[in-house]
Amino acid sequence: MxxxxxxxxxxxxxxxxxxxxxxxxxxxxxxxxxxxxxxxxxxxxxxxxxxxxxxxxxxxxxxxxxxxxxxxxxxxxxxxxxxxxxxxxxxxxxxxxxxxxxxxxxxxxxxxxxxxxxxxxxxxxxxxxxxxxxxxxxxxxxxxxxxxxxxxxxxxxxxxxxxxxxxxxxxxxxxxxxxxxxxxxxxxxxxxxxxxxxxxxxxDEAPARLPLSAVWSPDLGFARPDPEPVALARSAAGRLVDAGIVRLVRPPERLSLLDPAAAWTALRTPGADRTDARRVRAGNNRRLAGLFTGTDLLLTPTTPTAPHGHQGPNDVYSTALTWAFNVSGHPALSLPAGFGADGCPAGLQLVAPYGREGLLLAVAGEAERRGAGA
Incomplete structure (x- = not known):
């Protein structure tokens, strides 16, 4: 145009x-x-x-x-x-x-x-x-x-x-x-x-070096995702590795965040006691800061389940793997990760340090250019 x-x-x-x-x-x-x-x-x-x-x-x-x-x-x-x-x-x-x-x-x-x-x-x-x-x-x-x-x-x-x-x-x-x-x-x-x-x-839209270091976590230490979305996301992460875009590394300690569910609810509720919410936020921020000190990216499944029907999610909320990064404020991107047995898509979540949206987009762009997408 x-x-x-x-x-x-x-x-x-x-x-x-x-x-x-x-x-x-x-x-x-x-x-x-x-x-x-x-x-x-x-x-x-x-x-x-x-x-x-x-x-x-x-x-x-x-x-x-x-x-x-x-x-x-x-x-x-x-x-x-x-x-x-x-x-x-x-x-x-x-x-x-x-x-x-x-x-x-x-x-x-x-x-x-x-x-x-x-x-x-x-x-x-x-x-x-x-x-x-x-x-x-x-x-x-x-x-x-x-x-x-x-x-x-x-x-x-x-x-x-x-x-x-x-x-x-x-x-x-x-x-x-x-x-x-x-x-x-x-x-x-x-x-x-x-x-x-x-x-x-x-x-930060053009990484000076590839592959970038990344830590894989299927559950962030507290979630209980279903096997299929985990497998699809892990396969997508593997395609990024095979394409030379990332390399998976082991952190000194297994990443284990505090479940943000109660903290998120308290932060959203006017008048709620936020003492525990501040504790959870501070604890997770420390753990993520330590992770990103030596690692470029964190990779997880985007959702813990496949898409549910219109009747609702029952007891498993789809936010289990995403809302920790609303509480912490880190930028995050969902990348297509393939299709489940039901014919519906799944996602791979990429999380980066504060202000590194361009890094997330660069990885997603490289995945498309190198044929490493879903």
Whole structure:
């Protein structure tokens, strides 16, 4: 579009047509802004024709929920066109793992009887089904990474506090869902602090050395994941090793974090006693700081289970392996890790030191370039 081979109006119109065809089944959208999106695309075409440099000129995006435009400013400035608001959990879904779109319950694009994950349910479903290349998300306990894993796309949660967030608890961080690491990187280059719209790689987007050192943990020392998602994630980690992207190392001591469940709940509950939550956070932060002193990455399964049905998760919550990094604030990315026996995707979670989103994206990009992905 920047080169004039395509017009933003054409690209956005095609995205709106895909949404019109697919959304009656997926129910990924709360609202579709067809007329406004086409007007915005026409403005982008005029700006490009006038010589304005827009790094994401005419790229159709979806935003999470009806209030998603509040945090999409940098993307709109870069030339993106918001085509609609994606579904989030509705009333009566305390476990936050399926969305409620304008036409009904959001389904997993791979199996309609399974949830896409949540709370960025519609965002993941829309990206996985090819309706838009990018969708914004918010991740307070795994709400970007879990649906990314269960829908087979890439999902990045930024470092806690690095980007603006309406969440006053500090647990939720903005994120993105994308079909490729390159697309997720394009998002990061636009929204990262003090980067403007410069397309040059950030210093940590191109590792100076490969392979990077990584520690594998199937359970973080407290979770009880099912065998299949662990096996799929471990195989994905093995492909990164075989491709020369990472090398698995043994830490001096087995990584064993404190279960953050009660701490996360206390931090989210107004008026709750947070003494124990502060103890858990401090203890885990010390352990992770020690790990990252000599190691580049931590690898885990993204979720402890395969996608469950729309009736709910029963006794096993999908957040078991993700919300520790909302409490600690570390950036994390879910990478597609293959498919389970039920035909649904699984994810490999990559966790990095604070502020190293570019390192996570570089590893994901190398996995795609070297054929080490799912």
């Amino acid at each position: 920047r080169g004039g081979a395509l017009r933003a109006v054409e690209v956005v119109a095609e995205a709106l047509e895909r949404i019109e065809r697919a959304d009656p089944v997926l129910c990924a959208f709360l609202e579709v802004w067809g007329g406004e999106a086409l007007r915005r695309a026409d403005e982008v075409d005029a700006r490009v024709a006038a010589g304005e440099r827009l790094p994401l000129a005419g790229v159709p995006i979806a935003v999470k929920g009806r209030h998603g435009l509040r945090t999409a400013g940098p993307l709109l400035t870069a030339g993106c066109v918001a085509v609609g608001a994606t579904s989030v959990p509705g009333p009566g879904t305390p476990w936050q793992t399926w969305g409620l779109g304008a036409r009904g319950r959001t389904v997993n694009p791979w199996r309609a009887d399974r949830t896409p994950g949540g709370s960025s349910a519609g965002a993941a479903a829309a990206v996985a089904a090819g309706l838009v290349p990018l969708a914004t998300g918010g991740d307070g306990a795994g709400s970007v990474r879990i649906p990314a894993a269960w829908c087979g796309v890439a999902g990045l949660k930024a470092t806690g506090g690095l980007l603006p967030s309406p969440d006053r608890t500090g647990l939720a961080a903005p994120g993105v869902l994308a079909r490729t690491a390159a697309d997720a990187t394009a998002w990061w280059r636009v929204v990262r602090p003090s980067s403007g719209a410069d397309e040059a790689p950030a210093p």
